[in-house]
Amino acid sequence: MRMAIYPGSFDPLTNGHLDIIQRASKIFDRVVVAVAKNESKSSLFSISQRQELVTRCVGHLPNVEVDTFTGLLVNYAERHGTDVIIRGLRAVSDFEFEFQMALMNRKLNEHVETIFMMPKDTYTFLSSGLVKEIARLGGDVGAFVPVPVREALASVFAPVPSQTTV
Numbered sequence: 001m002r003m004a005i006y007p008g009s010f011d012p013l014t015n016g017h018l019d020i021i022q023r024a025s026k027i028f029d030r031v032v033v034a035v036a037k038n039e040s041k042s043s044l045f046s047i048s049q050r051q052e053l054v055t056r057c058v059g060h061l062p063n064v065e066v067d068t069f070t071g072l073l074v075n076y077a078e079r080h081g082t083d084v085i086i087r088g089l090r091a092v093s094d095f096e097f098e099f100q101m102a103l104m105n106r107k108l109n110e111h112v113e114t115i116f117m118m119p120k121d122t123y124t125f126l127s128s129g130l131v132k133e134i135a136r137l138g139g140d141v142g143a144f145v146p147v148p149v150r151e152a153l154a155s156v157f158a159p160v161p162s163q164t165t166v
């Protein structure tokens with residue numbers, strides 16, 4: 001039984017994340033999406049909201065579960081009996097940080113392997129940060145996130161009337 005962990009902040013989940021989850025679910029018998037509670041990063045949605053949103057968006061994938069974690073990712077992986085971590089790579093700009101993180105995780109636990117997966121090319125420009133900014137400024141994020149996430153963003157950000165300076 002091949003199991004993999006797909007960790008991230010998912011603040012919030014985008015169509016790019018979902019694309020990676022779907023691809024991973026075809027390769028692995030079991031995929032655990034691990035939503036990180038990162039104390040050093042402020043998030044728009046609470047850990048339980050992020051977990052719930054991801055859960056609602058992966059209901060069609062029977063071999064995918066959603067969990068939360070705190071602390072070191074390699075420790076979480078070990079506790080769950082897996083040595084495979086999946087990370088998405090959108091563009092070369094992602095590479096440096098991901099490379100550093102993968103090698104550091106390997107240093108912390110030599111058994112851990114990080115597998116990089118590329119999302120569909122149409123999602124390579126997507127990020128949770130940009131989605132939040134667009135939603136905050138009243139833009140339509142319907143093409144970038146699953147419906148439950150769009151609704152959650154809409155409930156956080158009331159429409160902003162556009163300002164004109166004379």
Ligand code: PNS
Pocket residue numbers: 007008009010036038071072073074100101102104105
């Ligand atoms: O979606 P993100 O914010 O790019 O995900 C980053 C995440 C959560 C995977 C990373 O910050 C992480 O693994 N955090 C857990 C703490 C940890 O293990 N840090 C050492 C990484 S080398």
